[in-house]
Amino acid sequence: MFKEYKYPREAYGKTLRQLGRERKDIVVVDADLSSSTKTKFFADEFPDRFFNMGVAEQNMVGVAAGLATTGKTVFASSFAMFIVGRGYDQIRQSIAYPKLNVKIVATHAGITVGGDGASHQIIEDIALMCALPNMSVFVPADNVETEKIIRSIADYRGPAYVRLGRSKVPTIYDQSYEFQQGKASVLREGDDITIIALGIMVSEALIASEELEKKGISARVINMSTVKPIDREAIIKAAKETGAIITAEEHNTIMGMGSLVASIVAENYPVYVYKCGIPDVFGESGDYRELMEKYGLTSKNIIKAAENIIRKR
Amino acid sequence: MKENFVRSREERTKKLEEIALKIRRHIIREIYEAGSGHPGGSLSATEIITALYFYIMRHNPHNPKWEDRDRFVLSKGHSCPALYAALAESGYFDVKELLTLRKLGSRLQGHPSIKTPGIDICTGSLGQGLSIAVGMALGARIDRKLYRVFVLMGDGELQCGEVWEAAMAAANYRLDNITAIVDRNRLQIDGNTEKIMSLEPLSFKFKAFGWHVTEINGHNFNEIIDAIENGFKIKGKPKVVIAHTVKGKGVSFMEGSVAFHGKPPNDEQFKIAMKELGVENV
Numbered sequence A: 001m002f003k004e005y006k007y008p009r010e011a012y013g014k015t016l017r018q019l020g021r022e023r024k025d026i027v028v029v030d031a032d033l034s035s036s037t038k039t040k041f042f043a044d045e046f047p048d049r050f051f052n053m054g055v056a057e058q059n060m061v062g063v064a065a066g067l068a069t070t071g072k073t074v075f076a077s078s079f080a081m082f083i084v085g086r087g088y089d090q091i092r093q094s095i096a097y098p099k100l101n102v103k104i105v106a107t108h109a110g111i112t113v114g115g116d117g118a119s120h121q122i123i124e125d126i127a128l129m130c131a132l133p134n135m136s137v138f139v140p141a142d143n144v145e146t147e148k149i150i151r152s153i154a155d156y157r158g159p160a161y162v163r164l165g166r167s168k169v170p171t172i173y174d175q176s177y178e179f180q181q182g183k184a185s186v187l188r189e190g191d192d193i194t195i196i197a198l199g200i201m202v203s204e205a206l207i208a209s210e211e212l213e214k215k216g217i218s219a220r221v222i223n224m225s226t227v228k229p230i231d232r233e234a235i236i237k238a239a240k241e242t243g244a245i246i247t248a249e250e251h252n253t254i255m256g257m258g259s260l261v262a263s264i265v266a267e268n269y270p271v272y273v274y275k276c277g278i279p280d281v282f283g284e285s286g287d288y289r290e291l292m293e294k295y296g297l298t299s300k301n302i303i304k305a306a307e308n309i310i311r312k313r
Numbered sequence B: 001m002k003e004n005f006v007r008s009r010e011e012r013t014k015k016l017e018e019i020a021l022k023i024r025r026h027i028i029r030e031i032y033e034a035g036s037g038h039p040g041g042s043l044s045a046t047e048i049i050t051a052l053y054f055y056i057m058r059h060n061p062h063n064p065k066w067e068d069r070d071r072f073v074l075s076k077g078h079s080c081p082a083l084y085a086a087l088a089e090s091g092y093f094d095v096k097e098l099l100t101l102r103k104l105g106s107r108l109q110g111h112p113s114i115k116t117p118g119i120d121i122c123t124g125s126l127g128q129g130l131s132i133a134v135g136m137a138l139g140a141r142i143d144r145k146l147y148r149v150f151v152l153m154g155d156g157e158l159q160c161g162e163v164w165e166a167a168m169a170a171a172n173y174r175l176d177n178i179t180a181i182v183d184r185n186r187l188q189i190d191g192n193t194e195k196i197m198s199l200e201p202l203s204f205k206f207k208a209f210g211w212h213v214t215e216i217n218g219h220n221f222n223e224i225i226d227a228i229e230n231g232f233k234i235k236g237k238p239k240v241v242i243a244h245t246v247k248g249k250g251v252s253f254m255e256g257s258v259a260f261h262g263k264p265p266n267d268e269q270f271k272i273a274m275k276e277l278g279v280e281n282v
């Protein structure tokens, strides 16, 4: 079904380097993980605008905030676990609250980190970042959308959080895709049910909808890459037109995108919402595909949920 | 385990070197089989961990929760292949289990977790181990226990602010039951520690924080053991041993290599590494 698999974090590094060539105000900070987060692409070309803060994420976030007060557009990167986990208070007090122009681009989020295990597998970052006033939250589905999102957030002043994974993901979009903040992208029309997905789960949702089609179930697939501000209209429309929603994300089912969707549906047009995600447990070491199977993050889980919903109608 | 070989320092060194060699072989095999993991910092810490588990620490592999056991915190959690090997060789579990490292369902997670017998705390997010050690040492004080607390940190890890918050607390509470060891291999992920975020003058920093400091060659058993045991005699202060080491020690192409911080050997490299460690047929 998919032709190409690519690393979104590589698209991030390259876009950052390109932005660096175009704009003098772009400054990047990292915390001893530049070869993994791919900020190294930028660092190698613009050593004067790159600061490696060492294994010191809290300081890195604070420094990013300070740089932003001087008019810079600052990108701060590390593994999601460390920049969000360790740097949370600094992100809250020094970036979100003063509404500074810092873009937190975090890689290696979720359980698909694989072998490193639960200590490195953040499953709560969407919750933490969405709950911060002033913070926008994005989860690109592939390398193309990563590039578009990075360019888009570089163009506005204010805080943003972008969540990327470690693994390669299938390329879904072509270059003609136009990303718009706060606007969900409908990848497939359908009227029996809607699957709203994020990140690596978008490709799983597409596979699921194809399989469901064969079974006579027409599933709409929406990529909710802007988690905040979330596209309320697309959600309410889906509830009205398809009567049930399945959300799919590589995040704790508590307080992830699914919870946001469910609360909007409950307030506006109550229909059944099933949340496909990590069932409030820590992950573990393993191959990332095996982990996706074990923790219920595959097209199969989506298909099963859809069939159950349709059967009950 | 001490009684087994205290006859002479030479004999002690010989025995410990034999164990360290076994541990190095395990490290390479574990990481090769797992297909991921951190050989560099595991190999640099091998003698330190060997000296602790096979000479210095009072522990009981048959009773991992023995309440008077000395505590060990591997704050630089990514070096757990070395710790797992030491635990297996001590008898906490079968050495065969080492090959399950990082596999789905294994008790040996990619970073230390309490699923493994003999491990008291989850680590892997750097910079937290010394705080844990302070808590353990305070617990010993409350309970009037004589156990000692050892914590192994990376030098890159010392860039984490929490380390210095804990360092302040350990001195403030005069926790002389803590011995911290720094694996001073001078490399982190993105390069040399002094180029990324300079730590020197490191011993002065610890001294200024109220610690007793010893600097040694971290691959020399006599130096490791003397530094730690002499430290026990010093009262009223926490002790730190800055152990100068070589990242990747023991495998020629991993020595001093940033690339092998967190990368497994490929098939060819695995064979060469094992050969260098005295295993011809792998």
Ligand SMILES: Cc1ncc(C[n+]2csc(CCOP(=O)(O)OP(=O)(O)O)c2C)c(N)n1
Pocket: A031, A032, A033, A055, A057, A082, A086, B040, B041, B042, B044, B076, B078, B124, B125, B126, B127, B153, B154, B155, B156, B157, B158, B183, B185, B187, B188, B189, B247, B261
């Ligand atoms: C809080 C935190 N930030 C980042 C990382 C990722 N990381 C793992 S090892 C490492 C470098 C550690 O260097 P050092 O402490 O010198 O370890 P060693 O060279 O002994 O392996 C980093 C940045 C982490 N595990 N935890």
